[in-house]
Amino acid sequence: MEARTHIRVEDLSVWYGGHPALKDVTLSIPDKKITAIIGPSGCGKTTLLKSFNRLIDLQEGVRMEGRILVDDEDITAPGADLTRLRKKMGLLFQRPQVLPMSIFENVAYGLRIHGENDRLRLGEKVEHYLRMAGLWAEVRDRLAAPAAKLSIGQQQRLCLARGLAVEPEVILGDEPTSALDPHSAERIEQRFLELKRDYTIVLVTHILRQARRLADYAAFVYMGELVEHGPAAELFAHPKDPRTEAYISGRFIESTGEDPD
Amino acid sequence: MDIRQIKDAIARRSMGLVALGVMSAAFLVGFGLYWRARPVLAGRRWTEILFSAAWHPARGEFGLGGFILGSFWVTAIAMVIAVPLSLLTALYLSEYASRRTREWSRPVVDVLAGISPVVYGVWGMLVVVPLVRDYAMPFLSSRLKFFPFASDNFTGFSALAGGVVLAVMVVPIMVSVMEEILRTVPPEIREASLALGATRWQTTKKAVLKKAWPGVVAAIILGFSRASGETMAVLMVAGCALQAVPKSIFDPAYPLPALIANTYGEMMSVPLYDAAILLAALVLFLLTVLFNAVGWGILLRLEKREG
Numbered sequence: 001m002e003a004r005t006h007i008r009v010e011d012l013s014v015w016y017g018g019h020p021a022l023k024d025v026t027l028s029i030p031d032k033k034i035t036a037i038i039g040p041s042g043c044g045k046t047t048l049l050k051s052f053n054r055l056i057d058l059q060e061g062v063r064m065e066g067r068i069l070v071d072d073e074d075i076t077a078p079g080a081d082l083t084r085l086r087k088k089m090g091l092l093f094q095r096p097q098v099l100p101m102s103i104f105e106n107v108a109y110g111l112r113i114h115g116e117n118d119r120l121r122l123g124e125k126v127e128h129y130l131r132m133a134g135l136w137a138e139v140r141d142r143l144a145a146p147a148a149k150l151s152i153g154q155q156q157r158l159c160l161a162r163g164l165a166v167e168p169e170v171i172l173g174d175e176p177t178s179a180l181d182p183h184s185a186e187r188i189e190q191r192f193l194e195l196k197r198d199y200t201i202v203l204v205t206h207i208l209r210q211a212r213r214l215a216d217y218a219a220f221v222y223m224g225e226l227v228e229h230g231p232a233a234e235l236f237a238h239p240k241d242p243r244t245e246a247y248i249s250g251r252f253i254e255s256t257g258e259d260p261d
Numbered sequence: 262m263d264i265r266q267i268k269d270a271i272a273r274r275s276m277g278l279v280a281l282g283v284m285s286a287a288f289l290v291g292f293g294l295y296w297r298a299r300p301v302l303a304g305r306r307w308t309e310i311l312f313s314a315a316w317h318p319a320r321g322e323f324g325l326g327g328f329i330l331g332s333f334w335v336t337a338i339a340m341v342i343a344v345p346l347s348l349l350t351a352l353y354l355s356e357y358a359s360r361r362t363r364e365w366s367r368p369v370v371d372v373l374a375g376i377s378p379v380v381y382g383v384w385g386m387l388v389v390v391p392l393v394r395d396y397a398m399p400f401l402s403s404r405l406k407f408f409p410f411a412s413d414n415f416t417g418f419s420a421l422a423g424g425v426v427l428a429v430m431v432v433p434i435m436v437s438v439m440e441e442i443l444r445t446v447p448p449e450i451r452e453a454s455l456a457l458g459a460t461r462w463q464t465t466k467k468a469v470l471k472k473a474w475p476g477v478v479a480a481i482i483l484g485f486s487r488a489s490g491e492t493m494a495v496l497m498v499a500g501c502a503l504q505a506v507p508k509s510i511f512d513p514a515y516p517l518p519a520l521i522a523n524t525y526g527e528m529m530s531v532p533l534y535d536a537a538i539l540l541a542a543l544v545l546f547l548l549t550v551l552f553n554a555v556g557w558g559i560l561l562r563l564e565k566r567e568g
Binding site: 101109 | 360447448449450451452453454455456457458459460463467468471472
């Protein structure tokens with residue numbers, strides 16, 4: 001792995017009201033690759049992802065230890081500029097979260113927030129990013145319609161366009177296809193493959209086949225612990241840890257005889 | 262049929278009957294007022310009563326226009342003060358405050374909402390009226406000699422005093438309803454906006470309020486409805502002198518509820534007087550119905566547009 005490191009996690013631990021969610025995670029996310037974070041539900045994948053843009057700060061009673069460096073800048077330092085960080089990190093949620101406004105305004109939202117008010121440029125950019133998300137052809141005639149009227153798969157592509165419009169460097173996906181039908185999911189996956197030329201992508205998923213299809217690099221998280229990470233092909237073919245091996249072959253992890261606690 | 266089913270049937274019927282009784286109270290009140298007000302309506306046109314400000318019971322002139330406008334005037338002043346205060350307070354509590362702040366603020370707001378109107382009225386007489394008389398009125402009225410500031414009423418008992426007292430009374434109700442509504446906005450909307458690099462304020466202004474808007478309108482209408490019917494506190498501070506058309510926030514105002522409370526039961530020897538007061542009550546009742554209908558209309562349309 002000679003790729004430049006884009007996000008570096010150092011000894012990260014996170015607690016929710018005293019309950020540990022992540023323990024001593026150290027991980028490097030390479031630049032312009034797709035990194036898949038895999039693991040069973042509730043293992044801390046989403047927590048890890050949401051600490052990259054400090055969205056976990058919204059949780060009541062959250063405590064963080066350790067450091068996260070994005071472009072060698074410590075984003076966990078007090079006084080870190082969170083709006084700038086979050087602009088840099090586009091996040092796709094598990095369920096598409098469209099804002100209560102029109103299709104056009106959803107994409108324009110982020111642009112306006114960051115100071116773009118020129119109608120002409122807004123129009124051009126909205127079209128550009130809707131094309132990039134593969135949604136333009138379907139919505140070009142009804143940009144003024146409420147975004148909530150779109151199908152769930154279209155909504156997720158709209159969210160992708162909205163995220164891309166603020167010109168992030170990293171795309172974070174929190175199981176972004178889990179609420180979608182297979183066809184819509186495939187379209188999102190194809191977008192990701194195209195986007196990794198220009199973006200660093202971190203994808204949380206519990207769909208192993210998706211991780212295999214997309215990931216260059218994979219990390220397996222279990223019970224708040226980073227069990228194993230490495231190039232995806234290697235991790236899937238020759239897992240080193242028995243827990244990883246059990247998980248990717250679809251067995252109960254407990255049956256490996258190792259007590260994860 | 263076993264005993265459980267009989268009980269069930271009894272429960273359903275009796276509760277249905279009680280519910281029907283409660284609902285029909287609204288109609289009975291309206292009809293009762295109309296029935297008792299009929300004598301004054303006989304031989305007079307509705308328009309004459311609603312739009313004329315000539316109130317001379319001894320001469321048989323019962324124009325309610327001045328009182329209706331007085332109601333609107335005081336309520337409007339109250340809302341101009343109360344809406345921004347309530348909205349900003351509710352936004353702070355729901356969007357910025359920590360959970361602990363919210364937990365202790367809630368009972369405080371409830372206590373404010375539960376204080377008896379008479380207490381607010383006394384407070385208005387002791388604090389608000391002198392403040393208006395000694396500071397607000399001399400300061401504003403001498404500098405701004407135009408509507409709605411110019412006035413020659415130097416007592417302090419004024420529409421403004423009534424509005425301020427009313428505002429303080431409806432703020433807790435509106436804060437509590439608005440906060441409730443803001444908390445129904447899914448947290449995901451905030452997350453989506455913040456994740457794009459928006460600040461809290463941008464998120465609140467452009468995403469949260471956008472979603473909560475119909476509910477906020479409903480809260481405002483509820484506050485308006487409450488304020489326009491409030492009697493005691495306004496009666497004590499608003500001056501209660503009849504104005505044909507409100508010309509200043511410093512002039513006295515005479516809202517409908519104050520008229521009813523002030524005069525019903527007195528001067529009953531004047532012919533048609535009690536019928537006229539009951540007509541005033543009917544008008545107040547109909548206005549409340551109207552506000553609510555308009556409010557719901559707006560709400561339903563906003564909701565429909567939201568999809």
